[in-house]
Amino acid sequence: MITESKGTVKVITGNAAAAWGARLSRPDVIAAYPITPQTTIVETLARWVDTGELKAHMIRVESEHSAMAAVMGASAAGARTYTATSSQGLLYMAEMISWAAGARTPIVMSVVDRALGPPWNIWSEHTDALMLRDSGWILFWAANNQEVLDSVIQAYKIAEHKEVILPAMVMHDGFILSHTTMPVEIPKQELVDEFLPPYDPPHYVMNPKVSPPITFGNIALPADYVKFRLSIEKAMKNAKKIIKKVAAEFKEFFGRWHGDLVSYYNTEGVDTIVIALGNVAEQVEATIDSSKELKKRAGVVKVRAFRPFPKEEIANIARKVSNIVVIDRDISFGWGGILAGEVRATLHEFRVDTPVYSKIMGIGGDEILPEHIEKSLNEILR
Amino acid sequence: MTKTIYDELIEREDLVLPGNTSCPGCGSILALRYVLKALGKDTIIVIPASCSSVYQAIFPYSSIKVHIFNTAFASAAAVASGLKHALVAKGYDDVNVLVWGGDGGLIDIGFATVSGAAERNEDIIVAVYDNEAYMNTGIQRSGSTPPGAITTTTYAGKSEEKKPMPYLMLLHGVPYVATASSGYPLDLYQKVKKARNIHGFRFLHIFAPCPPGWRFDDSKTVTVAKLAVETGYWILWEAEQTDHGLNFSISGPSRPYIDPARRKPLEDYLMLQGRFRNISPEKINLIKKYIDNQWEFIKRFLE
Amino acid sequence: MTQELDHLILPISHPKIGAGGKTGAWRVFRPIIDENKCIKCLLCWIHCPENAIIVKQRDQIPQIDYEYCKGCFVCADVCPKDAIKKIREGI
Numbered sequence: 001m002i003t004e005s006k007g008t009v010k011v012i013t014g015n016a017a018a019a020w021g022a023r024l025s026r027p028d029v030i031a032a033y034p035i036t037p038q039t040t041i042v043e044t045l046a047r048w049v050d051t052g053e054l055k056a057h058m059i060r061v062e063s064e065h066s067a068m069a070a071v072m073g074a075s076a077a078g079a080r081t082y083t084a085t086s087s088q089g090l091l092y093m094a095e096m097i098s099w100a101a102g103a104r105t106p107i108v109m110s111v112v113d114r115a116l117g118p119p120w121n122i123w124s125e126h127t128d129a130l131m132l133r134d135s136g137w138i139l140f141w142a143a144n145n146q147e148v149l150d151s152v153i154q155a156y157k158i159a160e161h162k163e164v165i166l167p168a169m170v171m172h173d174g175f176i177l178s179h180t181t182m183p184v185e186i187p188k189q190e191l192v193d194e195f196l197p198p199y200d201p202p203h204y205v206m207n208p209k210v211s212p213p214i215t216f217g218n219i220a221l222p223a224d225y226v227k228f229r230l231s232i233e234k235a236m237k238n239a240k241k242i243i244k245k246v247a248a249e250f251k252e253f254f255g256r257w258h259g260d261l262v263s264y265y266n267t268e269g270v271d272t273i274v275i276a277l278g279n280v281a282e283q284v285e286a287t288i289d290s291s292k293e294l295k296k297r298a299g300v301v302k303v304r305a306f307r308p309f310p311k312e313e314i315a316n317i318a319r320k321v322s323n324i325v326v327i328d329r330d331i332s333f334g335w336g337g338i339l340a341g342e343v344r345a346t347l348h349e350f351r352v353d354t355p356v357y358s359k360i361m362g363i364g365g366d367e368i369l370p371e372h373i374e375k376s377l378n379e380i381l382r
Numbered sequence: 383m384t385k386t387i388y389d390e391l392i393e394r395e396d397l398v399l400p401g402n403t404s405c406p407g408c409g410s411i412l413a414l415r416y417v418l419k420a421l422g423k424d425t426i427i428v429i430p431a432s433c434s435s436v437y438q439a440i441f442p443y444s445s446i447k448v449h450i451f452n453t454a455f456a457s458a459a460a461v462a463s464g465l466k467h468a469l470v471a472k473g474y475d476d477v478n479v480l481v482w483g484g485d486g487g488l489i490d491i492g493f494a495t496v497s498g499a500a501e502r503n504e505d506i507i508v509a510v511y512d513n514e515a516y517m518n519t520g521i522q523r524s525g526s527t528p529p530g531a532i533t534t535t536t537y538a539g540k541s542e543e544k545k546p547m548p549y550l551m552l553l554h555g556v557p558y559v560a561t562a563s564s565g566y567p568l569d570l571y572q573k574v575k576k577a578r579n580i581h582g583f584r585f586l587h588i589f590a591p592c593p594p595g596w597r598f599d600d601s602k603t604v605t606v607a608k609l610a611v612e613t614g615y616w617i618l619w620e621a622e623q624t625d626h627g628l629n630f631s632i633s634g635p636s637r638p639y640i641d642p643a644r645r646k647p648l649e650d651y652l653m654l655q656g657r658f659r660n661i662s663p664e665k666i667n668l669i670k671k672y673i674d675n676q677w678e679f680i681k682r683f684l685e
Numbered sequence: 686m687t688q689e690l691d692h693l694i695l696p697i698s699h700p701k702i703g704a705g706g707k708t709g710a711w712r713v714f715r716p717i718i719d720e721n722k723c724i725k726c727l728l729c730w731i732h733c734p735e736n737a738i739i740v741k742q743r744d745q746i747p748q749i750d751y752e753y754c755k756g757c758f759v760c761a762d763v764c765p766k767d768a769i770k771k772i773r774e775g776i
Contacts, residue, residue, distance in 0.1 A: 028472065031460075057471050061463075061498060063494060066495050069453065069457035073463065073468070074467055074471075076465065076468075079468035081468075096454060102696075207469060207472075208425065214697050215452070215700065218698050219438075231695070234692035392742060398736050399736065400735050400736045400753035401704060402704055404734065406734075411735075412759075415736055437705075439698075442699065599758075600756075600758065601757055603734065
């Protein structure tokens with residue numbers, strides 16, 4: 001039986017996939033500043049805007065701080081917006097990232113993970129985006145180029161959902177995904193339009209033509225401020241439900257599943273679970289796949305949504321196994337692996353006493369090879 | 383009775399509401415009254431950290447009767463750029479987007495943002511009220527503080543010179559650049575009215591005396607502003623790009639002072655303000671040099 | 686967190702006269718327009734930073750709104766006829 005194709009398969013880079021995800025989502029306003037390894041996203045979008053293939057206002061801002069400021073302003077006026085950045089640029093806009101979450105502007109941003117300097121380093125590491133884990137943004141890690149495209153589209157639906165209204169970041173590894181090509185099915189525009197309706201702000205619009213005057217964000221006393229921040233936390237809680245809902249809907253529409261908050265690989269009947277973010281998890285999956293012994297003993301939980309953190313999912317699977325290994329492509333100095341820390345805290349909160357082993361790999365884009373993963377796992381599994 | 387500017391001003395709605403939290407005699411909010419009278423209610427203001435963030439008063443109330451988006455310090459001109467693009471993308475072409483901030487947010491920390499928006503010729507109005515220091519955080523010096531002025535971070539009076547902001551903006555070649563003053567509200571009103579009907583990047587630099595910051599009696603705001611013009615220190619001008627080139631003109635109230643002989647002595651202006659207490663002769667000369675440099679610079683546009 | 690909270694509580698304020706309270710209470714001295722001296726030039730109304738002087742039409746003596754007037758006396762400073770008296774509050 002031949003089913004009608006839902007799109008066209010092209011062999012493209014992760015950055016091209018991100019650009020396609022953005023283009024298909026029909027953003028009204030894009031503002032971005034180039035930074036390796038994100039540049040080709042911005043260049044692709046700029047080309048499409050100039051040829052008319054993408055009808056969007058593109059603001060070639062003079063800094064990342066201004067990029068986030070501009071998309072936040074645009075979103076406040078009711079526009080769907082997109083931007084992209086990496087490491088240094090991400091931290092430069094950190095203040096505005098926090099402001100955008102507080103302003104409840106459902107921006108979607110691609111972050112091409114890159115290590116922070118000094119010294120200058122353009123290769124992949126997750127610390128950059130993880131540094132913004134407290135900001136109030138929903139955080140997704142994509143494991144392959146198809147997931148990059150799909151997650152950008154899903155991110156809009158989640159961010160703009162009436163029960164959420166929070167901005168979302170979709171991360172993909174610098175060079176490993178951003179500049180390597182994989183086959184990616186680019187869905188048909190009509191299908192995406194059906195899946196993703198236009199943005200309809202339920203809370204406020206900065207537009208005197210549609211509402212009487214309001215002042216957003218003037219000073220508030222502590223007791224009131226608390227309510228606003230708790231409101232963001234409530235939205236994050238709602239987001240867990242919505243992320244699952246949207247992932248399921250996406251599967252129905254497009255026939256693809258990357259997981260919702262997490263995804264599971266070979267987790268039945270094993271005594272060890274490896275937990276990692278995005279592409280690192282895929283590396284572990286490939287390693288386990290190639291070893292009969294490992295496959296009997298170890299499975300993988302890929303953390304796809306880091307915020308809101310999938311506490312229940314991790315606690316539930318941890319109860320069923322004897323070992324948890326967390327591989328972090330990041331480090332919080334003076335503490336250790338960030339994902340490992342969150343997993344440990346989760347298990348404690350849920351009274352699960354499965355031991356958690358923390359491995360930090362791939363700092364600064366250092367290669368994470370199957371032999372490194374095998375060696376680490378074998379040490380623990382002994 | 384023929385209709386005059388006064389009738390027009392009485393008719394135009396006052397969008398700055400009384401009972402706000404500005405200091406008594408505030409030069410900034412006085413200017414905002416006229417900026418908003420000229421722009422009208424189809425206006426959104428983007429306000430960075432500044433006195434104007436504070437004189438809106440406290441949640442759940444606001445003292446300004448137009449849409450306001452409060453944003454982080456350096457970001458105002460970029461937020462305004464995004465806002466304007468979104469409105470146009472959504473089909474709303476005639477909403478004024480105004481940035482209203484102090485010399486801190488627009489001349490110092492936000493300078494790159496303002497310059498970037500100017501270079502892109504964003505369709506927004508950026509209006510700086512220059513009270514010549516970071517007043518909102520308690521009177522610390524800014525790039526726009528004149529030499530000799532005492533602030534909490536220049537106890538001995540500022541050594542450096544005043545950043546020539548309106549001239550920097552003039553050289554960006556944007557459609558409209560003008561200087562104005564709280565002491566001349568009608569001049570300001572006319573300039574904003576003109577700016578409202580121009581497309582592209584418009585910049586207004588408004589002189590806004592600050593009683594607590596400059597150390598003068600609350601009632602003297604307008605007198606101090608007028609003396610600044612009468613001594614030639616603050617020059618009222620406007621520069622509009624037209625099809626026939628740059629149309630630069632000195633505004634009425636400043637015209638008499640093209641002639642240095644007609645300018646009042648600078649000391650008359652300095653004497654009224656506690657911030658120039660004990661100012662050294664060297665620093666007075668720096669201010670005089672600043673005045674002379676300005677008039678020299680604009681001469682080339684007068685030919 | 687035990688309280689069921691709305692996820693869309695936002696820091697949105699609405700314009701109101703007296704957003705900062707009855708700022709007339711800030712006054713130490715009260716400005717009073719002497720109706721005999723006033724020539725209705727409207728300069729006081731134009732220069733009031735607070736927008737606390739009310740003028741509804743041109744040929745009218747301005748009325749000071751004492752609920753909000755902060756007593757800065759810019760009005761007195763710009764008045765060409767010295768028509769604004771300064772009286773201490775509370776007497």
